[in-house]
Amino acid sequence: MTSNGGLIYVSMQYRLGIFGFLSGTEIAQNGVQNAGLLDQRSALDWVQRNIRAFGGDPSRVTIWGGSAGGGSVTAQLIAGGAYDEPPFAAAIAEYPWWQPFLNQSEQNMQYNTALRLSNCSSVDCLRSIPTTTLATLSQRVENDTYPTAGDGYGVYYFGPVVDGKFIRELPSTAFSLGHFYDVPLLVDHDAYEGDIFSNMTQTTQVEETADARDLFPFAGPSFFSRLYQLYPASDYNSTFFQRQTWFGDFIINCPTYIMATNAVDRNTNSSAVFKLTFAAGSQLHGATSNFLASNITGFPSANNHTLAEIMSSYWISFAETHDPNPVRSSSAPFWPSYMSNGTGVAAAGQSVGFDTLAVTYTTIEPATDPDASAKCDFFYAHQYQVQN
Template sequence: MAPLPYRPLVAATLALLFSTPLAQAKSVPKVVTAPPSPMVDLGYAVYEGTTLAAGVNQFLGIRFAEPPTGGLRWRAPRDPGRESGVKQSAKQFGPICPGVPESSLPIDQPQSEDCLFMNVFAPSDATETSKLPVWVFIQGGGYATNANPNYNGTEVVTQSGHGLVTVNFNYRVGLFGFLASEKVRADGDLNVGLLDQRKALEWVQKYIHLFGGDPNHVVIHGASAGAGSVAYHLTAYGGRDDGLFIGAAPESPFFPTSRTVEESEFQYDRLLSDTGCADAESPLTCLRTLDFSSLQKASVLLPLREGLGKPKHYFLPVVDGDFSQDHMYTQFAEGRFIKVPLLVGGDTNEGDTFIMNPNATTQEMANSFIHNNWPNLSEEDIEALSAAHPPHPRDLHEPYWGQGSDIYGNMTFACGGLLMSAAASKYVGADKSWNYRYNVKEPYNVAQGKGATHTSETPAIWGVGMAGNSSTSLGTYNAPMVPVIMNYYISFVKTLNPNTLKSRHAPVFEGFGTGDGERMLLEMPLKKTGMEPVLDAQVKTCKMIIGLAAKTEQ
């Protein structure tokens, strides 16, 4: 498949779219020691979970697909086989999927190719007839790692009045999840990391009632690449609605380059060369017979073109003409997505986490970072981006560091999120689209000269200590923000509206509306939290960025 043609409709449509009481979370859930332990029979296995003191049944490490190893590498996930034995323990998290070791997102978790496991948190008194709303979380990690594994849903279940079920899971990443070639298509499947997610959503439809959940009331939520994955499921198969969810909440949606299969052949060829499989009678069979460590050694970041530096992201979802039929900006601008209510979030300083050179002192250094990640941009394009994001001083950093952060943050996260909100306002309804900007700064980020960084609201959504980060001001002086954002999310999951069950201290969350759009500013002290317009300057900048989508392939 050749590079997709430029569609002026994308930029034009964007212009049209924009013109139109919580208890303190505990760091470790307490286990009830008294038997019996909760049990669930899935047909292929009987799992024994744990009942927590909070009145939550916790099932960890449930297998939802066959191990994607050996001959099943780069194939769509398959239903799990029957487990031997009377019952399986669901008391420990399963290993996460291996990714790119060189990624800037180090994960201190056991890893294995046999990684397709999920976790379920449900009220301990729920039954098969409870029909509780289901909150499915898709973790992020730039499609390079499982960066948000093993979040604990106990706190949100508790704070919902034991009125919902939460689910999270692993999926294949890096070369294991996103190796693309016509050779792979001919004897396997493309975008298998996204297909793993789809399999998990289908599993929820089939089995979640056994935990008390309602398969007809599922809301999907994701962070970063997980939010980008939410966008992929909204646009999957051209926006075909398979009844897998009725609402979506992308938190800092990740809109990276999405190459065609033809454009991705160089990665496949490099992998064959690096693993010694290039001269094999069947190179793909050779890759499938390699031991895990040999493949993992070849899972590295490499320049996208000769003469360039390394990009931030290398193995990514591709436009395959089936699951992913077009670039993301185009599909949302043209209304080719499932029409469900959307709650979209972002952070003020999305790009701060990703700038590779903290000491960029010249325009050339800043431009080089942009060119490494989007090699199809011309010098004129990069100059226009630089002019729209002038250098400016930031604490502990040179002015060009701030410029690079602003460009990367807008191109990769902020503009995609605003487009999703604007598209939902137009195609779903102005009262069914909400957007927020999170602007609460953490002291450890401030100490590094950073602001409100990418997905920094996550500990507030799940509860302090439930989302892998206990060292947060949200457990101390910024604690009043926790019930505000957590209950917006709980309310959205339960009622498809963030206002219905909002915290009594929270302002009314108005819809994105028409025109340039309005969003909720989440800031401390709480008196600063309230609705704000999307600034004209950002709207103008995003129009320019989306106008470059044919070159950036977003």
């Protein structure tokens, strides 16, 4: 292994779809919401109790997830309002997926649809359905409701919700208020995060907006006017590319900015925050995975093995030291902290440089965070429209 035995990798299983994320009033009263997230927390608690038996150190656990897994890392960072000691010491949230959270009326519509399609009248009835039948029901609920409020093109109908317990508030609110665990943080995203989640058949802004109203049911004329001021059609060669750009920003790119900036402001060690942008490989959602995760020596799925060695060395270094630099490959450029290269001093409020590591096909070098922008500030300011 690339880590030379220095790491122990633990993979967890958790419930998805209707099994892990069916919500609504009756579920809250007769069960638990966010069961999939509770599965994850249970697995992390298991690691704390048992990792020593495998040669591990429970005080050095780093959690890592990408896409929905990156969203799960976010959820574990804000779990319960971060009121206790976390069962991990550092976090890596790759292209963290912050899709809209269904509100209570939307949750109840989802739940009632499940009852109707299953000929059930209660959650107890749903629990009596065979697993294979329930899996089919999960997809039927998706098919029957799409498109609807909170379920536009590219998102998933079953997902985390604010339950007032494990998830007490929207992620952006939790980060704004400092309700997240104080641990070293690494975030990243790929160049074209919205591409595979956008509809190529949309050719007009009218069609694009109709779909966006399902994603953002509480957005109105002023929201869309500002959205299209920031993402004018004239800047793009197609409706598709216009849509993939703002979709990728709202659901992944801007969340990395929100996480990084608030971690710098709130964490004990402001320098232990790192961000990377990845414009290599496919450049699409999940592009980093071929350069980081392989159960075969040599990263055969990566189209650049040197880059795979560099990328994996950053990840190993962060897991071992909470900094991507100390044990990185000798060919890997220095990765600056998000704090680095700010002008002035902290007392003058000018000490954050918003530094990232920008990876392309031919270069790896520091760059100012492209998401420290008016576009992400717009989505951040309209968090209740885009996250609820």
